[in-house]
Amino acid sequence: PIYLKKLRELTLKLNIHLIADEIAMGFGRTGKMFAIEHAGVSPDIMCVGKGLTAGYFPMSIVLITDKLYEAFYADYSEGKSFLHSHSYSGNPIGCRIAVETLKIFEEENILEVIKLKGDYLRTASANKLKDIPYIGEYRQIGLIGAIELTGVPGERAGYEIYKIALKKGAILRPLGNIVYFMPPYIIKEEEIDKMLDIFKESLEEYLSRFK
Structure with missing residues (x-):
């Protein structure tokens, strides 16, 4: 936690984005919902998966700050939108499983x-x-x-x-x-x-x- 706190301070000072890879450690593995919570800091980008669907379906999410989102958000005609997709983007089965997993986390503590x-x-x-x-x-x-x-x-x-x-x-x-x-x-x-x-x-x- 101390290392992550100091790293967050340094990245803010140098204007560097901090990315938290929570693919394996997110969704409770370390005792908190996300491992970076142990340090009490918030990253600019966070990658989650695996536990998101309890391992039942390949599903991942990239979470970003409003600042990063706004940097890429614009009308198509402006030519600055960050367009990216792959075969499983927004897969309805994966999304449904993820929603149910999150409900279980809350309802069963x-x-x-x-x-x-x-x-x-x-x-x-x-x-x-x-x-x-x-x-x-x-x-x-x-x-x-x-x-x-x-x-x-x-x-x-x-x-x-x-x-x-x-x-x-x-x-x-x-x-x-x-x-x-x-x-x-x-x-x-x-x-x-x-x-x-x-x-x-x-x-x-x-x-x-x-x-």
């Missing part, structure tokens, strides 16, 4: 659900992952957790652990030697436990290759 399940994930992770070799750090915000592996033997350890976990019934997300948990918001507490157990078993199975 999804942000509070994410907070409660995020708290459970944090507590369960602390209990289940303590004293395990090669786990350098576990960090989490909202309902996204990341395990950083340090000093782990072999190459592409995260990817190898991902493949083992997949066979055991859990989809993890490896980025180098960092393994992410990004569970769906409907996950149950017992499923969170199972996800963590599968990670632990998969790590142990991977390490057994080097004994």
